[in-house]
Amino acid sequence: MAQENVPSKEHWLSIGEIAHRSGVAASALRFYEDQGLITSRRTAGNQRQYQRNTLRRIAFVQAAQRVGLALSEIKGALDSLPEDRTPTRSDWSRLSKTWRGRLDERISELERLRDDLDSCIGCGCLSLQRCNLYNKADRLAERGPGARILNVGIPGE
Template sequence: MPQIPEKIHELTVGQLSARSGAAPSALHFYETKGLISSRRTTGNQRRYSRDTLRRVAFVRAAQRVGIPLATIRDALAELPEGRTPNHDDWARLSQAWRSELDERIRQLGRLRDHLTDCIGCGCLSLETCVLSNPDDVFGERMSGSRLLAERRRAPK
């Protein structure tokens, strides 16, 4: 990883990309989503403060565990004066996100278990299939392939 001299307080998009491992297009995307910010030079080039490296690391770590960008942006917006997240911030936010992640894990486990049932059954019956017909909402009206045919005929 290229080292940036201490006297350099601002980074180009290329330097930020090289140091953070995020593609320049990802950095531009993060900026449009309000996750990071830059200033423009007189030549209209982006310049990022050095602490943007930590913000990018924070965003990428949160993304890796499945936190949506909007949630990350909201968390960063809560920091005083737009400062860069520190260890304590990560600990607090990750604790808050833990229950959301636990619920997603439970949902994925249920999906995995039901998917195995469908692979073993092979029918994908709309009457009983928990993937095609969660909570058997279609079973109240009719079942099986008749429902599929009705859905195809329905005007759009």
């Protein structure tokens, strides 16, 4: 009689074990599951269990987040893989090449921020006549005196 191709019991890990081994909080794992990034099965007691290979998917998600990808983009990348397969080194290489431009853009942005930071005193009022971060060329002076930006965003951008 042929055996089913189902992982044996020792290949399934509880949410606590996955959280401990991955360093990701159980609440984040539940969120990842809600977003379709990882999957689990339920025991008779309705407890989540994950296949051991879920650890690799979680590592993939974390690495992609560090690149600056949104979870929806990460899901798209994972969805491009064959069903129920963890990302391989080759997968990561192929997918990460598409993210290279984004990294270069972030690096340039950080370099501009670093280079403009010397004119900022970090007061938070953003009413300086020359704020290279938020008020380059004092464009906010047209809107009147005082702080023009209060957690609302940068007008005109």
